[in-house]
Amino acid sequence: MFIQVLLRAPHLKSAKKYILARSKALVSQRSSHQASVIGAEKCSNPPSRGLVLGVYADEHDKDDLGMLTPTAAKYNETYTNGALLDMLRIAGPMPKRGETRVFFNLEPTYSAVAICGLGTECLGYDPSEKLDLSKEAIRIAAATGCQELQKLETNRIYVEDFGHAESAAEGSHMGMWINQEMKNPDQRVYIPQLQLYYEPELPCDSNGWRIGLAKAEAQNLARQLQEAPANHMTPTTFAQNVVQILCNSGVNVEVKVRSWAECQGMSSFLTVAKGSCEPPIFLELSYYGTNLKERPIVLIGQGNTYDSGGICAKKLHALRDMRGDMTGAACVVATCRAIAALKLPVNIRALIPLCEHMIGCNAMKPGDVVEVKNGKSIEIVDADYEGPLVLVDALLYAESFGPKYIVNVSTISDHVLEAFGKVCSAVFTNSEDLWQRIKNAGVHTGDRVWRLPLWDYFTYQMCSVEHVDVQNFGKGQGGESCKAAALLREFLPCGQWMHIDAYNVMTTKGEDYPYLRRGMAGRPTRTLIEFIAQACCHNKNSKYL
Numbered sequence: 001m002f003i004q005v006l007l008r009a010p011h012l013k014s015a016k017k018y019i020l021a022r023s024k025a026l027v028s029q030r031s032s033h034q035a036s037v038i039g040a041e042k043c044s045n046p047p048s049r050g051l052v053l054g055v056y057a058d059e060h061d062k063d064d065l066g067m068l069t070p071t072a073a074k075y076n077e078t079y080t081n082g083a084l085l086d087m088l089r090i091a092g093p094m095p096k097r098g099e100t101r102v103f104f105n106l107e108p109t110y111s112a113v114a115i116c117g118l119g120t121e122c123l124g125y126d127p128s129e130k131l132d133l134s135k136e137a138i139r140i141a142a143a144t145g146c147q148e149l150q151k152l153e154t155n156r157i158y159v160e161d162f163g164h165a166e167s168a169a170e171g172s173h174m175g176m177w178i179n180q181e182m183k184n185p186d187q188r189v190y191i192p193q194l195q196l197y198y199e200p201e202l203p204c205d206s207n208g209w210r211i212g213l214a215k216a217e218a219q220n221l222a223r224q225l226q227e228a229p230a231n232h233m234t235p236t237t238f239a240q241n242v243v244q245i246l247c248n249s250g251v252n253v254e255v256k257v258r259s260w261a262e263c264q265g266m267s268s269f270l271t272v273a274k275g276s277c278e279p280p281i282f283l284e285l286s287y288y289g290t291n292l293k294e295r296p297i298v299l300i301g302q303g304n305t306y307d308s309g310g311i312c313a314k315k316l317h318a319l320r321d322m323r324g325d326m327t328g329a330a331c332v333v334a335t336c337r338a339i340a341a342l343k344l345p346v347n348i349r350a351l352i353p354l355c356e357h358m359i360g361c362n363a364m365k366p367g368d369v370v371e372v373k374n375g376k377s378i379e380i381v382d383a384d385y386e387g388p389l390v391l392v393d394a395l396l397y398a399e400s401f402g403p404k405y406i407v408n409v410s411t412i413s414d415h416v417l418e419a420f421g422k423v424c425s426a427v428f429t430n431s432e433d434l435w436q437r438i439k440n441a442g443v444h445t446g447d448r449v450w451r452l453p454l455w456d457y458f459t460y461q462m463c464s465v466e467h468v469d470v471q472n473f474g475k476g477q478g479g480e481s482c483k484a485a486a487l488l489r490e491f492l493p494c495g496q497w498m499h500i501d502a503y504n505v506m507t508t509k510g511e512d513y514p515y516l517r518r519g520m521a522g523r524p525t526r527t528l529i530e531f532i533a534q535a536c537c538h539n540k541n542s543k544y545l
């Protein structure tokens, strides 16, 4: 307790001097997010319960005394008699966004309390950034606070809602996730249990927390699938995993094998697959959340469980992440699970072509020509541009479901990395409505998208040769992602369609988004979920219920 600590410091005449001295002594665990461990006395045993609270402050004013969130203020007054805020102010400038300070033994229930910076109150939507800064600040605060308490091996962490429970749940649950499936269980980092902290007298959005949890768990699932080494995650084992993951989820899974794909005339997909000994699989997921007569949204996820580049082999630095060339498949599976968990009133049909792109004796060669089901011929100019070839047959197959619209998620071109870095996924669409909706979804989730052109200029570059209808790598310099989208449009059944190229956001270094640790990112799963949720929940009262 605060008072007990003061009694242990008879040589100091004032509490303020003592706290200042202790603060200086205990500012020892300065993390990458500049968290500070400050407090009356550090625990000798790992704290069993930790609490994550927030503080608003002007980041440009070092003298700003800070204002605790309503939940933190209530905790401060009720349980610490104001000591929490006193110590926070004495310790120095208020924590900025991404910074955390940890206090120990303020009261008996929570042995460690992390105070996280949120910036100024009501940051809100920034139109130039196309981002809701408040929600992003909450995700970062919740993640960094939990990560600091996790380092202390806290068993259970309680997180306040910071004014938006959905973002708090997202940040905390994504921030806790670590890729350690392949590590010896004895060596794994302990993952604390997370719970929403609330004061009974204050409003509590437990439904928002539930929604954020479903989205974060979906993104974590996508990360888990992406991270699995390619020798463990073949098309067959991916399908087995999906059957297990979606068991009793409300999503039906159909696993279709090579002979089925041959009967469907999926020559393009099978051409890519034949370079590997691993048999291709075509997964079909279905979810019925509303009237069976309502047309489904068709989601297509590119599922190359490994992409060597084929006979046009990639270099080593590019190969390292190519287990993630099934990002589209992982995002679509995770999205379906979240949609079912949230019981969204929508029908979904997900199509996931799974194969390895390898250099076997039957591998496709530059100059090969494939004829697909709609009669068009595709010439393989560059064997490393297999992504569109995998998606073409799924696009043609999608027509049989009479879709409301089609969304495919892929990792086709590294050129989007040059254009955007890791800030947003590239979107191509023939629908202004779909674009506005996915853009708004990205503002809400912080996982943004940006539209690239789907112009005839690129179609001409792909289709202007005499000997075939389309080439998989057109003429002209640059614009490869745009050209791939133009190719896909050639095989699109009528209707609204959106193509997402997420190559650049496949991985993260863990610096740009503090709630995602280094590794596979699972993006843009939450944006895809939000995009679908906003479309089917017009009635505010029925949203996500």
Ligand code: MG
Pocket (backbone or CB within 6 Å): 304, 307, 325, 384, 386, 387, 411, 412
């Ligand atoms: Mg690829």
